[in-house]
Every structure is written in C-alpha cells, then in structure tokens.
Amino acid sequence: MTATLETALLSTSDTAVELSGVRKVFGHGSSAVVALDGVDLKVKPGEFVCLLGASGCGKSTLLNIVAGLDGATSGDLQINTSRPAVMFQEPALMPWLTAARNVELALRFAGVGRLARKRRALELLELVRLGDVADKRPHELSGGMRQRVALARALASTTVSADGSPALLLMDEPFAALDAITRDVLQSELLRVWETTNTAIIFVTHDVREAVRLGQRVVLLSSRPGRVVREWDVRDSSDEVLGEINTHLREVISGHAS
Amino acid sequence: MATPPDTLDKVGAGLDALDVPTEAHKPPFWRRFLKTGVPPLIAFALLLGVWQALWASALLPEFQLPAPVNVWNELVRSVSSGEAFGILWTSLHRAVLGFLAAVLIATPLGLLIAKVRVVRAAIGSLLTGLQSLPSVAWVPAAILWFGVTPSTIYFVVLMGSVPSIANGLVAGIDQIPPLLPRVGRALGAGRFASARHILLPAALPGYLAGLKQGWAFSWRSLMAAEIIATSPQLGTGLGQYLHNGSSLNDINMVIAAIFLILLVGIGIELLLFRPLERAVLRARGLTGAL
Numbered sequence: 001m002t003a004t005l006e007t008a009l010l011s012t013s014d015t016a017v018e019l020s021g022v023r024k025v026f027g028h029g030s031s032a033v034v035a036l037d038g039v040d041l042k043v044k045p046g047e048f049v050c051l052l053g054a055s056g057c058g059k060s061t062l063l064n065i066v067a068g069l070d071g072a073t074s075g076d077l078q079i080n081t082s083r084p085a086v087m088f089q090e091p092a093l094m095p096w097l098t099a100a101r102n103v104e105l106a107l108r109f110a111g112v113g114r115l116a117r118k119r120r121a122l123e124l125l126e127l128v129r130l131g132d133v134a135d136k137r138p139h140e141l142s143g144g145m146r147q148r149v150a151l152a153r154a155l156a157s158t159t160v161s162a163d164g165s166p167a168l169l170l171m172d173e174p175f176a177a178l179d180a181i182t183r184d185v186l187q188s189e190l191l192r193v194w195e196t197t198n199t200a201i202i203f204v205t206h207d208v209r210e211a212v213r214l215g216q217r218v219v220l221l222s223s224r225p226g227r228v229v230r231e232w233d234v235r236d237s238s239d240e241v242l243g244e245i246n247t248h249l250r251e252v253i254s255g256h257a258s
Numbered sequence: 259m260a261t262p263p264d265t266l267d268k269v270g271a272g273l274d275a276l277d278v279p280t281e282a283h284k285p286p287f288w289r290r291f292l293k294t295g296v297p298p299l300i301a302f303a304l305l306l307g308v309w310q311a312l313w314a315s316a317l318l319p320e321f322q323l324p325a326p327v328n329v330w331n332e333l334v335r336s337v338s339s340g341e342a343f344g345i346l347w348t349s350l351h352r353a354v355l356g357f358l359a360a361v362l363i364a365t366p367l368g369l370l371i372a373k374v375r376v377v378r379a380a381i382g383s384l385l386t387g388l389q390s391l392p393s394v395a396w397v398p399a400a401i402l403w404f405g406v407t408p409s410t411i412y413f414v415v416l417m418g419s420v421p422s423i424a425n426g427l428v429a430g431i432d433q434i435p436p437l438l439p440r441v442g443r444a445l446g447a448g449r450f451a452s453a454r455h456i457l458l459p460a461a462l463p464g465y466l467a468g469l470k471q472g473w474a475f476s477w478r479s480l481m482a483a484e485i486i487a488t489s490p491q492l493g494t495g496l497g498q499y500l501h502n503g504s505s506l507n508d509i510n511m512v513i514a515a516i517f518l519i520l521l522v523g524i525g526i527e528l529l530l531f532r533p534l535e536r537a538v539l540r541a542r543g544l545t546g547a548l
Binding site: 067069083085086088090094095096105108109110129137138139140141142144145153157181182184185188189 | 266267269270271273274277435437438440441442443444445446447448451455456459460462538541542543
C-alpha cells in the first residue's frame with residue numbers, strides 16, 4: 001500500500017540546516033520591530049524538529065527565511081539539502097488545476113519531463129492515499145484532503161533533486177485550520193510519510209501537544225523578539241515533558257502581560 | 259497518542275469516504291430546457307403581446323409605432339433577398355477584426371499596468387477614464403483624421419474596447435490571492451514561469467469578464483460609428499441600414515435594424531461568452547452565478 005520513495009542520504013554533512021545568529025528586523029528607525037534576535041538552530045538530515053511559540057515569536061518569519069522567501073537582516077543560514085519545500089496553513093492549491101496537476105506543477109518548475117511528471121505525481125498522491133481523487137479539483141475535496149494534496153506537492157518540490165542531497169520540508173502550522181479528528185489523522189499521516197521519505201522537517205506550531213507528538217526535538221521560541229528559549233528531546237515523550245514545556249510556554253507568554 | 263495507528267488509518271479512510279463529493283446527476287434535456295429556455299420565450303411573447311396591443315390601441319401614428327407583423331415582413335424581405343446577410347457580414351467582420359486587434363493591444367497593456375508600478379501610476383486612471391468616455395465622442399475627430407474610411411471605424415472600435423479589456427485583466431491580476439504567487443516562488447517558479455502558470459490562469463476570470471465587456475463595447479462603438487459615418491465606400495453595415503431606414507422615414511426598417519443589432523449581441527453572448535465563462539468558473543468551483 002505504501003509507496004517507498006528513493007531518497008538517498010549520501011550527503012557527507014551531518015547538518016541539513018544551520019542557522020547562526022539570525023536576526024530579522026522589520027521597518028526602520030523608531031518603528032522598527034525586532035522579530036528574530038540571534039537565533040541559532042541546527043537540524044540534522046531526516047530530523048523532525050518542532051518550533052514552538054506563541055503568536056509574535058517570529059516562527060513563521062524564521063521559516064520564511066529558511067525557505068528563501070524572506071532575507072535575514074543579519075546572521076548566517078546554511079542549507080545542505082535540495083530546495084526546501086514549504087507548506088502553509090492554507091493548502092493554497094491552484095483552484096483551476098486537478099489534484100494531480102497541482103502536484104505536477106512543482107515538478108514542472110523543476111524541469112521534470114512530462115511522463116516522469118505524471119508518474120511521480122501519482123506516486124506521491126498514492127503516498128498520501130489520494131490516488132483515487134487525482135482528477136478532482138480542489139473545490140471538490142475536503143479541507144483535510146486538500147492539505148494532503150499540498151503535502152504531496154511540497155514533497156514533489158523537495159525530493160526531485162537528482163544529486164541525492166537530503167530533502168527538507170518546512171511546515172507553517174499546516175493543520176491549524178482543520179477540525180480535531182482530521183488533524184489527528186493527518187498528524188499520523190505525516191509521521192508515516194516522514195518515516196517513508198526520510199525528509200528533514202521543520203514544523204512550526206503553537207500547540208504543545210502537537211509538537212510533542214510529532215517532533216523528535218521541540219524548540220521553544222520567546223516572543224518579540226524571538227529567541228531560542230529551550231530545547232527538549234521528545235523522542236520518548238512522557239506527560240512530564242509535556243507539562244514542563246507547557247509551563248515554559250506559559251511563562252514566556254505571561255512575561256508580556258505587564 | 260493513545261490511539262493505535264491502525265485505528266487512525268481506518269478513521270482517515272472513513273473521513274475520506276464521507277468527504278468524497280457525490281456526483282449530482284444531470285437532469286434530462288427537456289427539464290433543463292423547461293428551466294432555462296422557456297422563461298425568456300415567455301418574456302418575449304409577452305413583449306410582443308404588449309406591442310401588438312399598443313399598436314391596436316392606435317395611440318401613436320403608424321409611422322412611429324409599426325405593427326409587429328410589418329417589422330416581421332421587413333425582416334423576411336431582407337433575409338429572403340439576401341440583403342440581411344450582406345449587412346450582417348459587413349458589420350460582424352468589422353466587429354470581430356476590431357475586437358481581435360483590441361485583444362492584441364490590450365493584453366500586453368493590461369499586463370504592463372498591473373505589474374509595473376510606474377506605468378500604473380502614469381496611465382492607470384487615464385484608462386479607467388477612457389472607459390467612461392462614450393466612444394461616439396471619437397467619431398467626429400476620427401472623421402477629420404482619417405476621412406470616412408474603414409480606418410475611422412476601426413479607430414472608434416479600438417478606443418471603445420481596449421480600455422475594457424485592459425482594465426479587466428488588471429482587475430483579474432489585482433484579485434489574485436497573494437498566497438498563490440508566493441507558493442509558486444516556494445516551488446521554484448521563475449518570473450516567466452510564474453506569469454505563465456500562476457498569474458495568467460489565476461487572472462482568467464477577470465480577464466474573461468473584461469473580454470466580454472470589451473466585445474460589447476466594440477459592438478456598440480461599431481454601431482455608433484456606422485450610423486454617423488456613412489459613405490458608399492464603407493458599404494452597408496447594420497448601422498448604415500438603420501441610418502437609411504431613418505432617412506427614408508421607414509419605421510419598419512429602423513425597428514428591424516435594432517432587432518438585428520440586438521440579435522447579434524445576444525447570439526455572441528450565448529454562443530461564445532456564456533459557455534466560455536461557464537467552463538472557466540465551473541473548473542474553479544464558482545458555480546453560484548450559473
């Protein structure tokens with residue numbers, strides 16, 4: 001049932017992404033807002049890292065910088081993977097294209113030939129169990145199904161590189177707009193896809209439970225300016241860690257009350 | 259966390275089964291005809307009835323309000339003598355050529371205005387202003403510039419339709435959700451690929467609305483130009499036919515001409531733009547207006 005994807009891990013480097021001292025300032029002069037202040041972060045190939053923080057902590061900004069959609073004001077960013085793929089809170093599928101064509105679009109931009117495109121798109125849709133609705137348009141699909149098409153499209157854009165460099169998937173609260181049951185199903189779907197594809201994932205969320213369930217490592221960011229507060233290894237997650245992270249998140253938020 | 263993955267897979271499959279849209283089956287042809295074809299026919303019949311009654315009441319003299327049957331006879335005469343086809347051809351081929359030229363000019367113009375800030379600032383409002391200027395206003399100037407020649411007619415048609423088409427494209431591009439080009443960039447689309455695969459298809463509904471309005475404006479402008487600028491050199495189009503009817507004090511001819519002008523307008527809308535618009539909107543799930 002599950003299609004296996006050939007993602008070779010030949011890279012010699014043991015970091016997929018490395019940020020050091022990344023700083024981002026919006027605006028100028030007195031109205032300037034420091035969104036990120038000296039963020040250091042290392043992600044290993046194939047690692048699943050969750051960025052956790054309240055609103056205004058610059059987690060989306062951080063993701064955009066890694067994605068190359070935004071530039072850092074200062075600091076260093078090093079990416080040893082193929083082109084990073086991005087998934088947003090909204091599926092943002094092209095409404096005039098079928099599910100399969102939406103996935104193919106990513107491959108087309110990467111210059112993949114027509115036949116290979118078709119085959120690969122179907123393969124990826126099978127991976128997210130949507131092979132049957134490949135010819136449906138976004139408006140004919142439910143919210144959860146759309147987000148899975150978006151996942152397949154994101155995977156298409158990151159795993160195409162032929163040089164065997166590891167893949168990187170950036171996710172900006174991708175399940176936040178879904179209902180609880182669908183979110184639950186999609187989280188397990190994502191874990192399964194991650195295990196099959198061996199993609200490094202940076203997953204932004206404000207939900208502690210989600211972060212602990214999905215990630216191998218949880219990184220807590222402070223708000224305004226965003227800094228790394230603490231990290232937890234949550235591979236064998238227990239309820240104590242969950243409680244501890246919750247306490248820290250509340251501290252970070254209540255620090256802004258005055 | 260407590261739920262084993264197998265159960266979740268089943269839940270997922272269940273959700274999908276519930277979510278897959280059920281295909282609404284199409285009603286039979288006669289029912290669709292009853293719903294969409296019959297109301298306009300009834301409206302038309304009512305209109306004819308009112309007209310006939312007004313004529314029978316003899317409130318207006320015959321040279322102002324003709325009997326429906328007399329107009330019908332005039333139509334039958336011009337059709338059976340073949341005159342109507344010549345007239346229609348003269349006007350239609352001008353309108354189509356003028357419209358196609360307008361599309362070729364307005365499309366790059368619209369793209370420029372939408373994507374280049376300086377160009378928008380410079381001529382954006384001028385273009386919108388031109389849209390509210392009746393293109394008849396160009397006829398006197400065009401006659402002085404080009405004489406009573408086809409050039410005059412084409413100039414007026416272009417001035418009528420280019421602003422509509424360009425503005426439609428600009429509106430279409432302005433209304434693209436910003437997330438779509440952003441996704442394109444995240445997927446690695448360059449400037450050209452983004453325009454070709456994301457901006458243009460996303461702007462298509464607005465562009466199509468502009469095309470539709472542009473066609474209406476070129477048809478109207480053409481009629482205005484043909485009514486005012488008449489010469490043997492220009493041949494007889496619908497506008498000249500109408501003008502001749504007026505000169506001959508023949509109300510039957512005048513009404514028949516108006517009827518033909520309307521017929522072309524409705525025909526192009528029903529045969530060309532309505533199906534196109536339907537296909538484009540339906541593909542995007544925008545079926546509210548259909």
